[in-house]
Amino acid sequence: MVSDQVLANCVESLVREGGAASITSLENFIRQLEAKLGMDLSSKASFINEQIYILLGPHFPQVPTSSSVIDAADSSHFTQIPAASCLFDHIPRQPNVPSFRFTAPMALVAATHQEHLTHHQYNPATTAAPDPAPARAPVASPKESAPAAPKRRGGPGGLSKVCGVTPELQTIVGEPTMARTEIVKQLWAYIRRNNLQDPNNKRKIICNDELRLVFETDSTDMFKMNKLLAKHIIPLEHTKEPGSDSKRQKKSDREVGVEPESQGGQYLLVISDGLAEFLGTGEREILQSEALKRVWDYIEANHLEDHRNSMIMCDTKLQRLFACESISASGVSKMLAHHLFKQS
DNA sequence: AGCAGTAGATGCGGGGTACT
């Protein structure tokens, strides 16, 4: 049987290929997946359903399905509730599609999905109906057992914070900005894809040319890797207001005496004509993090973000830049990357 | 055999404590 990781990747690619509109039913979607992978996936219906939810978010509370696809055990993650208290009340409900709220395990999935929202944006206490096991539960590792005591909220900061990536590392992970966890995940995918683990000691990483540029060594191990990786992860100012209540930030600022703008490792990138027009300042080069910050400033200033579903509703100016009417919050940096180029 | 815990690094939020 295919691994969950492979299956998740396959679900993602299929969703991207066809778009949300192409998913008419879970059965149909599974059939497409089965054709792609050449195996029976009926036992994975629940997992696939969860993956679709993670990818599409609250736009798709549940993929329409018949009761035969998700068996009784799997469907225990969902509890049918009266329409009035639906978690997704702001979404027009389709006829014949049951509404659900999450029991604890799926609440974790939902919380994970919200990771890129700031805590003041995502407030389950106001969006979710009162529940003995509210979606306020912290993000937990899959290994953790069910009866986790209520802890403080996880929130979008910390490890989920989106950081900038140096051009060297960008050639590996493929994105200009990512969460640290995502960077590590993509890096490991790259290592496996290129078979860079020492067969005798799989903790050891043999660097190819691209990786050598990043790590500046011929080989490293999985523990040192994160340390080396840190040099290529650049904090973005947008996700954290300068002078906010971060105790450590205050401490490090005091100790180091560093202005935020002087943090090294960033490169000036050439601005596309479209982005230059959007910025309207006449400048032709910009730091990647600064470009992202300005776009987000514009989005916030014009109240273009729908905090309920973390979508950006593009006005005419943004439509000219991104060539679309709406975009997910997490997709902004990706779209922006098409307007920034390395200097030749 | 299968599962849980551990190793290491990262940045941030928040609880707890100590001090002014």
Place this chain on the structure above:
DNA sequence: AGTACCCCGCATCTACTGCT
């Protein structure tokens, strides 16, 4: 009361060890 600081948990990865 307000400020400063320490410490922990969080996610992610793989290989290994110890326990059931």
